[in-house]
Amino acid sequence: MSSMIAYCGINCSECPAYIATQTNDDNERKKVAEMWAKQYNPNLTAKDINCDGCITSSTKVFSWCNECPIRKCGKEKSVNNCAYCVEYAACDKLATFFKMAPKAKDTLDNIRKGKSR
Numbered sequence: 001m002s003s004m005i006a007y008c009g010i011n012c013s014e015c016p017a018y019i020a021t022q023t024n025d026d027n028e029r030k031k032v033a034e035m036w037a038k039q040y041n042p043n044l045t046a047k048d049i050n051c052d053g054c055i056t057s058s059t060k061v062f063s064w065c066n067e068c069p070i071r072k073c074g075k076e077k078s079v080n081n082c083a084y085c086v087e088y089a090a091c092d093k094l095a096t097f098f099k100m101a102p103k104a105k106d107t108l109d110n111i112r113k114g115k116s117r
């Protein structure tokens with residue numbers, strides 16, 4: 001499975017919904033749905049767990065990520081991910097998100113330093 005970094009810096013390749021989809025594993029879909037139903041949305045079921053990752057050209061993207069304002073913005077600006085955006089350092093959307101996801105910030109910072117892609 002190849003590596004995919006989302007616009008926001010999340011590593012989609014490590015996301016359980018991505019893994020369940022790419023391996024087409026219905027048992028895993030069920031497990032992820034049960035876990036995320038407890039954490040995020042009680043209405044989620046296994047059929048909701050289908051995602052080809054944030055930067056895919058496929059329409060198969062998990063519902064929350066499909067509505068994500070960072071993803072929408074990155075697509076509009078046609079950047080590979082937010083690390084490539086000229087507004088990166090001053091972006092309010094990212095600043096708010098990074099408080100919840102410091103690892104995503106590290107990933108994008110490293111891309112900007114040329115340490116990874």
Ligand code: SF4
Nearest residue numbers: 012015051054062065
């Ligand atoms: S876009 Fe898909 S693979 Fe990436 S974090 Fe969201 S649900 Fe997971």
Ligand code: SF4
Nearest residue numbers: 073074082085088091
């Ligand atoms: S302004 Fe740039 S850094 Fe901010 S969300 Fe949009 S693409 Fe990402």
